[in-house]
Structure formats: C-alpha cells, structure tokens
Amino acid sequence: PLKELRGRDIVFLAGGVGIAPVRSTVLSILSSRKRFGDLALYYAAKTPHDVAFSDDLKTWRAETFKVFQTVDSVPNECSWSNFVGLAPALLHHYAPKKNSMVLACGPPLMMKYCVEELVKQGFGESDILVSLERNMRCGVGKCGHCMARGKYVCQDGPVFTWKEAKKL
Numbered sequence: 001p002l003k004e005l006r007g008r009d010i011v012f013l014a015g016g017v018g019i020a021p022v023r024s025t026v027l028s029i030l031s032s033r034k035r036f037g038d039l040a041l042y043y044a045a046k047t048p049h050d051v052a053f054s055d056d057l058k059t060w061r062a063e064t065f066k067v068f069q070t071v072d073s074v075p076n077e078c079s080w081s082n083f084v085g086l087a088p089a090l091l092h093h094y095a096p097k098k099n100s101m102v103l104a105c106g107p108p109l110m111m112k113y114c115v116e117e118l119v120k121q122g123f124g125e126s127d128i129l130v131s132l133e134r135n136m137r138c139g140v141g142k143c144g145h146c147m148a149r150g151k152y153v154c155q156d157g158p159v160f161t162w163k164e165a166k167k168l
Contacts, residue, residue, distance in 0.1 A: 001129075001159070002025075002028060002029070005029075005036065005101055006035045006036060007035070007036070007037060008036065008037055008100065008101045009036075009037035009038040009039070009040075009097050009099065009100040009101070010029065010036055010037065010038075010039050010040070010100060010101055010102075010103060011039075011040050011041075011042065011096040011097070011100045011101070011102045011103070012025070012026060012039070012040070012041040012042065012043075012102075012103050012104075013041075013042045013087070013091075013102055013103065013104040013105070013106070013111075013114055014041065014042070014043045014044070014104075014105055014106055015043075015044045015045075015087055015105070015106025015107050015110040015111070015114075016044070016045060016046070016050065016106055016107060016110075017052065018104075018105035018106030018107070018131070019043055019052050019053055019105075020052070020053075021105050021131060021133070022041070022043075022103065022105050023053055023056060025103060026039075026041070026056075026060065030063075030064070033064065037100075038065065038097060038100070039064065039065035039066075040065055040066040040067075040068070040096055040097065040100070041057075041060065041065065041066070041067045041068065042068045042070075042087065042090055042091060042094070042096070042114075043057070043067070043068070043069050043070075044069075044070045044071070044072075044086065044087035044090060044106070044110065045069075045070075045071050045072075046071065046072045046073070047071050047072065047073060047074065047075055047078065048071055048074060048075075048078045048079075048080045049075070049078065050071070051069070051071070057069065068082075068083065068090055068094045069082040069083065069090075070082060070083040070084060070085055070086070070087060070089070070090040071083075071084055072084075072085075072086060086110075086113070087106070087110050087113070087114050088110075088113045088114050088116070088117040091114055091117045091118060091121075092117055095121055096118070096121070096123075098121070098122055098123070099127075100123075100127070101127050101128075101129065102118060102123060102127060102128040102129065103129050103131075103159075104128065104129065104130045104131065105130070105131040105133075111130050115128055115130070115162050119162075125161060125162045125163035125166070126161045126162075126163050127161075128161065128162040129159050129160070129161055129162075130159070130160060130161075130162055130165045131157075131158050131159050132146075132148075132153045132157055132158050132159075132160060132165060132168070133153070133157070133158035136153055136154045136158060138154070139154045140154060140155075141154055141155045146158075148168035149167060149168050151168060153168075
C-alpha cells in the first residue's frame with residue numbers, strides 16, 4: 001500500500017528469493033523518492049553464492065539508503081565481509097529505526113522470528129507488513145490452496161499486517 005506509506009521511514013526485510021518482490025517495491029519507491037522518509041534494507045541469504053541482485057544492492061548502498069546483509073554460512077572458497085548469522089540476529093545487531101514501517105518477504109520461519117525480534121524492539125504489529133504470497137497457486141481464488149481462516153491470500157492479500165497474518 002504505497003500511498004499509505006508516503007512520508008514514512010521504510011525498513012525492507014527480505015530473505016532468499018523474497019528479495020525479488022522487495023526489489024520491485026524499492027524501485028517503485030525510488031522513482032518517487034521524495035515522498036518517503038529514510039530507507040533501510042535487511043537482506044538474508046543462505047550463502048554468498050545465493051545473494052541475488054548484488055549490483056542493485058551496491059547501487060542502493062551507495063545512493064540513498066542503508067543496506068544490511070547477512071548469510072547463514074560462508075563456504076571456504078568464498079570471501080564475505082558482511083554479517084554472518086540468521087536474519088533475526090542481523091536485526092538485533094543493527095536495530096532498525098523505530099517508528100518505521102516494515103515490509104517483509106521471505107520464508108515464513110524467517111519472517112516469524114524477525115517479526116518477534118522487531119516486536120521486542122518496540123515495533124507495533126500493525127506497522128509490520130508481511131507477504132504471504134508463497135501460499136498461493138492459482139492466484140484467483142478458485143483452487144482454495146491459499147485459504148486461511150476465511151481469507152483467500154491471493155484475493156485478500158497477499159500483503160497483511162503482522163496483526164492480521166499471525167491469526168492466519
């Protein structure tokens with residue numbers, strides 16, 4: 001909901017291939033940059049080999065916002081100068097700016113533990129938006145695969161506040 005986010009500081013939280021939908025949102029926000037507050041990206045991948053859009057990450061880091069990266073592990077043949085550890089540890093070590101709106105997309109367990117860390121830091125459950133799109137198949141509400149407690153993720157979402165999502 002980009003219109004509702006105008007004027008707000010934004011924290012993007014991406015895990016693995018969840019960086020793809022986050023990237024499209026970042027590009028959209030950058031196209032009207034003056035309408036938004038400070039931006040920060042927290043991105044977690046399994047290994048340095050799994051980091052996607054590395055050129056974009058370098059550009060964003062050099063341009064207008066902070067980029068924090070972590071990997072779960074670093075194989076011997078790799079060099080990695082960023083944080084090593086799980087995404088919640090990255091959020092704990094580099095605490096996001098309070099009163100920001102959080103946009104999260106990634107594996108469900110990563111999002112769950114990251115949101116728990118953010119709530120511990122004082123973020124409100126309504127200020128954290130999570131994407132549940134990985135639960136979708138047909139995308140039009142016919143197959144029922146994404147049905148969760150009376151909501152079709154494909155039609156009613158796929159983006160929900162954490163307050164809503166935790167009930168699903």
